[in-house]
Amino acid sequence: MRKSFYVAAFALGVASLGSEAQAQDCTIKVGAALPTSVDWGRPIAEVAQFAVDQVNDAGGAAGCQIEMVLRDTQVDPKVGVDAAKALVDLEGVNVLLGAVSSGVSMPILNSVTVPGGVMQMSCCSSSTAFTKLAADGKTNGLWYRTFATTAVQSAMGAKVAADQGWKTVAVLYKNDDWGQDMARLIEADFAAAGVTVTGSVAINDAQPSYRAEVTDALGGQPEALYLALYPTEGTSAVREWLSLGGTQNMILANSLKSDEFRENVGLQYLGNAFGTDTASPRVESADAFRAAYQERFGSEPNGPGLANSYDAAMITLLAMEAAGKDASGADIAAAVAKVTDPNGIPVSADTAGFTAAKSVLAGGGTVMYQGATGNVRFDANGDVSAPAVVWSFTDEGTQEVEYVSLEDVDAFIESLK
């Protein structure tokens, strides 16, 4: 009798050991489709892997170790879709991190993740086309991004015009998805802010001359010029603009925050040029991320989208934890709300924070993730907002003219509606 008790106890012990070992042995794959072949794309992937490593140190998510399977998109929609297809069909992932460019994320969303019921979380796509798609109910709630839309940038453009008292503005925009998006938004925002748009002219890249386009924009005799261009054609267009006697009052999109543009146009003509950009929030959790990044990679996280990529990975993994084992992509997407709940228990963005989140979620609670980009909060369309800065050019580069906090950005956007 006593012997059989021992046997039973031993058997129980072995069984429990077995299940313990099983929990450690299983791995869940997470897909990542990022442009690792371009120099600014690799750090975005590395920082996502950093988040995965931290989660694995906390014992993994949903009871398993996490393996991030990374594929290159080459910033090419076709390559990106192939990469995403391979991750979903061959690797069997339920969640996909990526892509960076809106032009790559969009076809992946339409032809891979939504049809496959896979959750997609982008670190860096800013096009408002996603907002529209989500509002039309075509993303099935599977789409999220940790990068603020161009709407923030365009609202700041309107704020600059309003603050400077410029009443009439001409718009020159790059004739691609991003530029057309910007032009459409800024026209609406200017109108809402009481600024008249005297003309909106598309600038095609790789044209020998922008003289005709600039002449067209000049025709309305605006008080200021709004530029949603890249440095190369921006330089050409602005030099043309100035030489024809156009105003030096300028509002610049963040794409023109470049030394090439500053040097080739000349600082003497850019004294009244104000740029806009989204900013990382001035909060403790963002500083903590900077410190952790510095320790891990030995440099400041200065590249584009690094904080956003980290948060994208971390929130995805938290949602996987919240959704539990064997959850579908839709389950995980639905669980994002549980880990970004403004009323939840705050957790930090590191191994300790993930461990804490695990116990809260296990007890049926919700958490508020405090990440590298602040307290991330998604709206109904999977979008986030962000603080903004207004900047100007200096001898060395750029300087901050004004910091607009998240609350002020949201309030200003609300005032435009």
Add this chain to the structure above:
Amino acid sequence: MIQHLVDGILVGSFLSLGAIGLTMVMHILRFANFSHAELLSIGAYSALVFDKVFQVLLPFSAAKIGPLSMTWALALSVVLAMAFTGASAMLMDRLVFKRVRARGDELSMVFASFGMALIVRNVIGLVFGLSSQLYSKDIVFAMVISRDPLLLVKPDQIFVFGAALLLMLGLHLLLSRTTFGFALRAVAENPVLAQVHGVNLQRMITAVWVIGGSLGAVAGVFYGLSYQITPVMGRDLVLPIFAATIVGGLGSVYGAVFGGFLVGIASNLALVILPSGYSPSVPFLMILAVLVLRPYGLFGEARP
């Protein structure tokens, strides 16, 4: 409207210079040279280098010429750039096109020229970097020619237009008044018959490359003076230059001049009718229209 017309003529002046070289090469060597626009880049960048050298060696040459943004150093550099680009064009022919010509057909030549264009573009990018460069960072302000209708013209534009016309006149005299010009035209008409009459074919081919290259260099510098120099300027210019050549008619130097101005004016005027996003389609539309209405170009002749 009048502003767009004037701007178009000024854009046309460097397109014409580029198209002259292209039409000569296409007529005499009988292939579509897609690397021709890269000669403009070579010219523009070599002038940039010579310009810097002159400014260091002869500091007084850094002074501007009158109201132009052009310096004396750059004016000297243009001459050297013409020589350098002509030599580069000759070298390209010796190293690549001559060999392909000996073994392959016209299509091989076209592909070789594509390859050549890529190589030149990337070597320039490798040496000078991918960002754009300027001869002078100062912005020269436009002169108000008339207030109503508003007409603004930059001094540089007038200079470029005048210099281009002068070069074209020089070429016209060369082709129509000299034995060399006759020989060149004879080769274009019928290379075999020309050789029978004692014209050295290889020398004529070299001459065509040198003329095409040096005119291309001037076009490249003028382009850089008006806008900016980038490694991909050849790519941006190849289509308008081809359009000018085809519109004017293959082999017709006067056609190329006319075609260049026509394409320049049409691209500028297009904005009056078309939304600005569609203006790059204008050169394509012109090629289509000419090919449908006059398949040999406005000044071209049918060739067996």
